[in-house]
Amino acid sequence: MKRYFFTLAVLLLPFFSMAQLAVTFMPETQGRTLEGLMMARIMNGETQRRSVFMVIRVTEANAGKIAETHTAAFDLNPGMNSIPPSAAYNAAWNFGQHASATVVRQSHYFPEGEYEYCYELYENEKNKPGVLIAEQCFNYFLEPFSPLMLTEPYDGDQICEKRPTFFWQPMLPAIPGMMYRLSLVEVKPGQARAEALHYNMPVIQQINIPTPMLFYPPLSRELAEGKRYAWQVLATRNEMILARSEIWDFEVKCLDSTVKKPVESFRNIEDLARGNFYVAEGGLYFAVDNAHAPGDLVYSIQSISNPSEKIGKLPARKLATGRNQVEILLDEVKGIKDGNYYLLTVKLPNGETKHLRFMYKDEHE
Template sequence: MKKGISILLTTLFGLFCLQGKAQYTFAFMPEVQGRSIDNIYKVRIGNTGGIVTANLRIVVTEAHAGAVVTIDIPQFQLMSGVGTVPPAAVYHATVGFGTNKLATVIRQSGYFPEGDYEYCFQLYEGVNHNNELLAEQCFSYELEPFSNMQLIQPYDEDKICDKRPSFNWQPLIPAVNGVEYRLLLVEVKDRQQPVEALRMNLAIINQRQIPMPMLLYPSIANELVEGKQYAWQVSAYQNDLVLAQSEIWSFTVDCEKDSTKLPAEAFRNIEDLTKGNFYIARGQLLFSLQNTYAATDLVYSIRCLTKPEQAIKKLPVIPIAGGYNQVVIDLSDNSSFKDGYYYIMDVTLPDGTRKQLRFIYKQAE
């Protein structure tokens, strides 16, 4: 009888010890937290046991480049339940980088470019990773590219008269320290598509190391020829690693049909403009709107984004009638507007809705 009781107690004690052994899990969203080094630290660790002293190693590898980042977080108290690594431990973390180009970009920017990544979290007992491995969990994720770079000017399929135009595009998002841009401009031959022209034709402009999202026409490049079509594309890169590319846009040099001469299609609906990025205001703002109320004056204001401290004064009064309106706001005689500066217009429509239109001001030709 005593022997049976002894066996039963031993079995129950074993089960109790098995159930009492702590389990550790990691909660990590690579699509969100895997885009930058700072966000990797936000991994959440689940602990089903009591308080334990632990340290954490994070190893990030890319399928083609290999190991890119290794992070060692020194000892910290891992509490029961689910929580993050204490900020004090994160502050004293040691970050090591691989020897490949991808690792160099990550070290300089703090962001992970497009790639097929694996994020491995290794939790060790005690003060260093030479002790017992408590848990290890890896997450794989193929990071999508940075948000598409948007070209701004010259507009796609536009007709311009400027034979030495300037080029503008939206900067890389999210911003990366030390990013540079490359602009490629080629002529589109007969029966060619713009994408084929960029791949096959000799470049008119192949400018690298552009620090800002704009390029004035290089003085050493031959001017464009009237009647010919051209294609252009911009790439963002760092240390020869391409981070993102824009679409391919084309335009034609055509002074007889210059789209800056107020064609009907220049009056784009304000609803469409507010959905875009930047509008080019060549001396004036042109847009259309529908007013279902009585005639009134347009309620609007303009702020400078390039120099926020600059006040915009003496804006013209713009009357709008009932029904369809083609609005022209002439800015050419206002000294508040500088060529190449960025601005934002706040508009309150007659029905009370508010719209914002970002634009780049260009002097009228």
């Protein structure tokens, strides 16, 4: 009976040893680059330090072997451990002989695919082959991230809002726990916007933004007219940066941003939307090209100054085939107030949507 228990204990010893060692790895974020693979962490539940080395193997369901490496020996202390930089960056990678592996070898980025990431931990003993003490694999279907793109305020725009709302396209695929971080700085005369973002004191430094938009923080000082500002958004998960947007800039300019035009002059809606600010003196006057059949102009007006404010029924406007000159007299619309800011949204006949921010100025005031 004693011999039976001794034999059972010997057989179960490797199991108990492996149970005390665990690899923590997040394939959705760390499994996108070769460098990310080295960010895995090892939990050592034992009370003693031990010398180990690690084998990392990545395969793809269709292509097979992608990459494999054997790290140098390093010490594994009790508790949570990171792979030491010396062991991580001196590891030599061995790649498969196919197109996908070539892409990874040249760029260090994994293309789209169904991957298995395997971590093998070996006891390091001099003059002896390594003994496997832990093994853990992770499976993940990797999709490339879409670019993180800013949308509003537009690059090079002139705006009149001193507390604007910022918009950008969400990064896909969505990663659980992913947040956005927005930075806004003033750009000094003659200064590059990247330099400004790196060195200047931020006007806004907002972290942990859950959605792809940010209302102007109430505690941040408002923007100053005549000054230029640069902004950038980062996608993060915990402390890891997943993606960076481009750096865009805009200028706060209310006066002379749109020259007053006589009623008979109609600017193209494309030009007005690109300028993104308009002083509506008495009404909105713009031109729309319609290559389709005649129909109604689909549009709406929302208050920016007071989002809860209700705008009365808007006058109906027809579009003929060809070039149309549209006139919308705002002094007849209930709820429109002198000096307030509004957003006009126009759905063009070709399906595009244009947005125009404007300030209403009562001609009779």
